[in-house]
Amino acid sequence: MDKLLITGGRQLNGEVTISGAKNSALPILCASLLTADTLKLHNVPRLNDIRTSLRLLNQLGVHTQRLDDGTVELRADQVTSLEAPYDLVKTMRASILVLGPLLARFGEARVSLPGGCAIGQRPVDQHIKGLAALGADIQIEHGFVVARASRLKGAVVRTDMVTVTGTENLLMAAVLAEGQTVLENAAREPEIIDLAELLIKMGARIQGHGTDRIVIDGVETLHGAEHTVIPDRIEAGSFLCAVGAARGDITLRNVIPEHLGATLDKLREAGLELTVGDDWIRAVMQQRPKSFDVRTQEYPGVATDMQAQLMALNTLADGAAVIIENIFENRYMHVQELCRLGAEIDIDGYTAVVRGVERLSGAAVMATDLRASASLVIAGLAAEGETLIDRIYHLDRGYEQMEVKLRSLGAAIERITGKEAA
Ligand SMILES: CC(=O)N[C@H]1[C@@H](OP(=O)(O)OP(=O)(O)OC[C@H]2O[C@@H](n3ccc(=O)[nH]c3=O)[C@H](O)[C@@H]2O)O[C@H](CO)[C@@H](O)[C@@H]1O
Ligand SMILES: C=C(OP(=O)(O)O)C(=O)O
Numbered sequence: 001m002d003k004l005l006i007t008g009g010r011q012l013n014g015e016v017t018i019s020g021a022k023n024s025a026l027p028i029l030c031a032s033l034l035t036a037d038t039l040k041l042h043n044v045p046r047l048n049d050i051r052t053s054l055r056l057l058n059q060l061g062v063h064t065q066r067l068d069d070g071t072v073e074l075r076a077d078q079v080t081s082l083e084a085p086y087d088l089v090k091t092m093r094a095s096i097l098v099l100g101p102l103l104a105r106f107g108e109a110r111v112s113l114p115g116g117c118a119i120g121q122r123p124v125d126q127h128i129k130g131l132a133a134l135g136a137d138i139q140i141e142h143g144f145v146v147a148r149a150s151r152l153k154g155a156v157v158r159t160d161m162v163t164v165t166g167t168e169n170l171l172m173a174a175v176l177a178e179g180q181t182v183l184e185n186a187a188r189e190p191e192i193i194d195l196a197e198l199l200i201k202m203g204a205r206i207q208g209h210g211t212d213r214i215v216i217d218g219v220e221t222l223h224g225a226e227h228t229v230i231p232d233r234i235e236a237g238s239f240l241c242a243v244g245a246a247r248g249d250i251t252l253r254n255v256i257p258e259h260l261g262a263t264l265d266k267l268r269e270a271g272l273e274l275t276v277g278d279d280w281i282r283a284v285m286q287q288r289p290k291s292f293d294v295r296t297q298e299y300p301g302v303a304t305d306m307q308a309q310l311m312a313l314n315t316l317a318d319g320a321a322v323i324i325e326n327i328f329e330n331r332y333m334h335v336q337e338l339c340r341l342g343a344e345i346d347i348d349g350y351t352a353v354v355r356g357v358e359r360l361s362g363a364a365v366m367a368t369d370l371r372a373s374a375s376l377v378i379a380g381l382a383a384e385g386e387t388l389i390d391r392i393y394h395l396d397r398g399y400e401q402m403e404v405k406l407r408s409l410g411a412a413i414e415r416i417t418g419k420e421a422a
Pocket of ligand 1: 124128303304327
């Protein structure tokens, strides 16, 4: 298992290019199942989750090809299996996103229930409820969601809570359904808009994406399209937290600053000087951060996927901060590890109180999930001495070459691979 070794205390300076968004690319890859024509996708990040998705799609019979420039071509003209097996689904919850497209185009799907996960229970009942409302017959059998429908029929679907992948699954199902579907209480994340825009290029009729009411008029078939995945707002936010903690002067390239609105507000509260252009953000930090409170919310609020990184920044702040995690019931696994680095944090249910300390000190820590890993990297960059982060396979799920990018900014960070790390 690989580890990361960080020698903290170096400032970050220079430019870094942000990769395509994992959470946009994952549903978009699954949209390839909706047509027999070719999808040509640009700016697809090189991540373990993307490799897992491509493996899953291959297993279903989708022909996939990755070109050197980050382009991925997919063609689902010979789908040979309608089953997403446990061994692939267990490593990545987003595999559930094949359910809607398979059912809509082929009238059948068997998708393993996603396995346990470190940040909360994460049921898929809303995906199932929505597909049932579109006329699917759905059973849970032997750990699989087994869904059948001759042709899905449009309906009004109101999910009990805002769900990102739930909205995406229902959107991909509804585009091929007969008649009109209205998704109420829909997620408004930029990744939903990106998916909807791809589907529209494929011939889908969708209105209202980006609002909480999406109206879809089903069509008989969809065709091929070419699309560029949006930049990863969470990767961008993570680098900004890193410079906030380690200090320095960095410029992010290939970003859409408006997707980071709530995060940028928080970072300004922390004392970062931010200059924002069309597709770049410059961040300068030369002082100790000031503490700032965080309440995670659905977009356009502060993303739960930024909570751990914003907490890492707060551990070094002047003052105390209250952090409230509103989306996942178990997303404080990083707290114990940040405390190993000298942070002072108390948790009470969904609330964490962070009392900023003047310095962190390097230690051996364990990554427990994707954004927890990022928070440990951020803290390690600012800590005195060496921090050794174990289980960074979590980080590799969602950050493209994070240590290479950080090294280019001047960080002392090395990957220790395989046996060497044991
Ligand atoms: C691949 C992807 O895009 N992942 C993102 C997606 O995850 P994901 O789509 O899994 O998260 P959801 O938006 O669905 O979850 C929001 C809340 O709803 C609950 N819920 C959801 C569906 C359901 O059927 N029943 C139910 O109870 C969840 O347990 C959670 O408490 O959105 C999350 C919230 O922004 C992000 O943290 C993840 O990075
Ligand atoms: C929780 C995340 O991803 P996933 O939904 O794929 O687990 C994330 O991106 O922070």
